[in-house]
Amino acid sequence: xxxxxxxxxxxxxxxxxxxxxxxxxxxxxxxxxxxxxxxxxxxxxxxxxxxxxxxxxxxxxxxxxxxxxxxxxxxxxxxxxxxxxxxxxxxxxxxxxxxxxxxxxxxxxxxxxxxxxxxxxxxxxxxxxxxxxxxxxxxxxxxxxxxxxxxxxxxxxxxxxxxxxxxxxxxxxxxxxxxxxxxxxxxxxxxxxxxxxxxxxxxxxxxxxxxxxxxxxxxxxxxxxxxxxxxxxxxxxxxxxxxxxxxxxxxxxxxxxxxxxxxxxxxxxxxxxxxxxxxxxxxxxxxxxxxxxxxxxxxxxxxxxxxxxxxxxxxxxxxxxxxxxxxxxxxxxxxxxxxxxxxxxxxxxxxxxxxxxxxxxxxxxxxxxxxxxxxxxxxxxxxxxxxxxxxxxxxxxxx
Amino acid sequence: xxxxxxxxxxxxxxxxxxxxxxxxxxxxxxxxxxxxxxxxxxxxxxxxxxxxxxxxxxxxxxxxxxxxxxxxxxxxxxxxxxxxxxxxxxxxxxxxxxxxxxxxxxxxxxxxxxxxxxxxxxxxxxxxxxxxxxxxxxxxxxxxxxxxxxxxxxx
Numbered sequence: 001x002x003x004x005x006x007x008x009x010x011x012x013x014x015x016x017x018x019x020x021x022x023x024x025x026x027x028x029x030x031x032x033x034x035x036x037x038x039x040x041x042x043x044x045x046x047x048x049x050x051x052x053x054x055x056x057x058x059x060x061x062x063x064x065x066x067x068x069x070x071x072x073x074x075x076x077x078x079x080x081x082x083x084x085x086x087x088x089x090x091x092x093x094x095x096x097x098x099x100x101x102x103x104x105x106x107x108x109x110x111x112x113x114x115x116x117x118x119x120x121x122x123x124x125x126x127x128x129x130x131x132x133x134x135x136x137x138x139x140x141x142x143x144x145x146x147x148x149x150x151x152x153x154x155x156x157x158x159x160x161x162x163x164x165x166x167x168x169x170x171x172x173x174x175x176x177x178x179x180x181x182x183x184x185x186x187x188x189x190x191x192x193x194x195x196x197x198x199x200x201x202x203x204x205x206x207x208x209x210x211x212x213x214x215x216x217x218x219x220x221x222x223x224x225x226x227x228x229x230x231x232x233x234x235x236x237x238x239x240x241x242x243x244x245x246x247x248x249x250x251x252x253x254x255x256x257x258x259x260x261x262x263x264x265x266x267x268x269x270x271x272x273x274x275x276x277x278x279x280x281x282x283x284x285x286x287x288x289x290x291x292x293x294x295x296x297x298x299x300x301x302x303x304x305x306x307x308x309x310x311x312x313x314x315x316x317x318x319x320x321x322x323x324x325x326x327x328x329x330x331x332x333x334x335x336x337x338x339x340x341x342x343x344x345x346x347x348x349x350x351x352x353x354x355x356x357x358x359x360x361x362x363x364x365x366x367x368x369x370x371x372x373x374x375x376x377x378x379x380x381x382x383x384x385x386x387x388x389x390x391x392x393x394x395x396x397x398x399x
Numbered sequence: 400x401x402x403x404x405x406x407x408x409x410x411x412x413x414x415x416x417x418x419x420x421x422x423x424x425x426x427x428x429x430x431x432x433x434x435x436x437x438x439x440x441x442x443x444x445x446x447x448x449x450x451x452x453x454x455x456x457x458x459x460x461x462x463x464x465x466x467x468x469x470x471x472x473x474x475x476x477x478x479x480x481x482x483x484x485x486x487x488x489x490x491x492x493x494x495x496x497x498x499x500x501x502x503x504x505x506x507x508x509x510x511x512x513x514x515x516x517x518x519x520x521x522x523x524x525x526x527x528x529x530x531x532x533x534x535x536x537x538x539x540x541x542x543x544x545x546x547x548x549x550x551x552x553x554x
Contacts, residue, residue: 120475
């Protein structure tokens with residue numbers, strides 16, 4: 001891949017996920033410091049800071065890039081702050097990448113961090129009858145797990161997925177995350193324990209729905225030329241694609257926070273679903289296909305949703321995800337391990353940090369530094385993520 | 400209805416108040432025929448259409464369940480839950496003519512065990528929450544089979 005289409009990842013860093021109850025800035029700074037240390041670069045060398053916003057921490061969260069820049073000490077670096085629901089971190093990565101590929105800077109720092117409340121995510125406060133996110137709670141009592149459960153039930157009815165399959169995803173991811181020091185939950189669970197946990201939104205149980213977490217993640221991205229000079233090697237981890245496409249009309253799958261799908265009555269064609277198109281755009285940009293991928297980090301907001309992703313990122317055909325899971329293909333040691341980090345299942349979601357954390361995991365995997373969860377010989381990895389209001393992302397990383 | 404409380408829609412203009420045969424109020428683009436719910440008012444969502452005028456239209460009152468679930472735990476505010484909280488089912492329902500899927504709560508007394516993908520349902524009005532003087536109404540889905548049983552009982 002030519003240098004003007006990719007950027008190098010010189011450093012990755014994370015603050016462990018948990019429920020620490022401290023200011024989100026602290027997590028972001030810890031992650032940024034680790035990423036800079038890995039890169040072997042001082043903060044004062046960073047020319048561009050791309051922050052991923054959090055909307056539950058007041059004004060500093062809305063202008064996260066500047067918040068982190070000020071906390072690290074003003075240097076005159078240029079700054080951006082991006083909000084794109086669960087894809088915020090990928091948008092920040094893409095902002096930094098665009099600056100580097102445009103030749104406007106050589107060294108960029110990407111940071112996302114969050115402090116979250118307990119329980120269901122709720123809409124931002126106020127009485128807002130023109131906000132679909134507020135209205136879906138008010139008029140339907142539809143939480144995020146409501147939507148995850150609609151997809152899960154549909155999988156069961158269409159493809160014969162079982163509650164045992166969904167539980168098996170959780171069991172797998174819990175095992176993957178056991179030795180990941182950045183994971184919040186590091187405890188093996190059995191299928192029986194999953195199936196004995198309380199039902200939240202039928203058919204999804206408490207242990208199958210991702211928690212909300214505190215955490216922070218950061219990356220140091222540079223131009224290829226800078227990376228070669230700084231690292232003194234060509235053997236670099238690179239970001240080869242960042243897909244942040246929006247859905248295509250008509251969107252025929254019900255998506256958060258909507259009351260309805262688009263109507264297909266007036267549409268000339270119905271294309272791939274949103275989640276499929278997010279990954280397709282990444283593959284096209286990187287010039288590779290699913291057969292070239294060695295591992296994947298996908299957004300397992302629920303255990304069942306991980307199975308949807310197998311198909312959406314092209315690891316198998318529609319309706320074959322359960323077979324892939326049952327055959328052990330997506331377990332570490334299998335053909336195409338999925339969520340070797342432990343996924344959201346072990347992390348819980350720290351929204352603006354999560355898409356960055358997915359890339360951190362791929363970086364460490366490709367460098368062979370994922371102790372206790374290493375996917376041997378991994379050369380290419382893909383992330384996939386989706387959030388509210390037509391946001392999604394997929395990033396392809398290679399070495 | 401055993402109450403003398405005034406019945407008001409929980410949101411204005413999203414559905415008719417015909418207690419016997421209520422319908423969701425969507426929009427139909429006068430240029431391309433695209434349906435939308437809630438109503439589109441500014442610009443057609445079909446990217447191939449430049450339409451800016453929309454006719455208010457009653458959406459199909461019946462459809463088939465695309466998928467379903469329930470809310471075992473009380474949803475947070477701004478959901479106005481009854482005390483004590485009573486879990487309810489939610490269905491996403493496919494409307495054939497409009498080629499779209501619309502979500503709604505399922506009427507009380509009908510749970511996930513009573514539903515399947517493809518279950519035929521119809522739209523009804525039911526109380527979402529109430530205060531001292533008012534009942535606030537919302538649309539809900541009711542299985543047609545349940546409706547037929549009710550009709551028999553009423554007869």
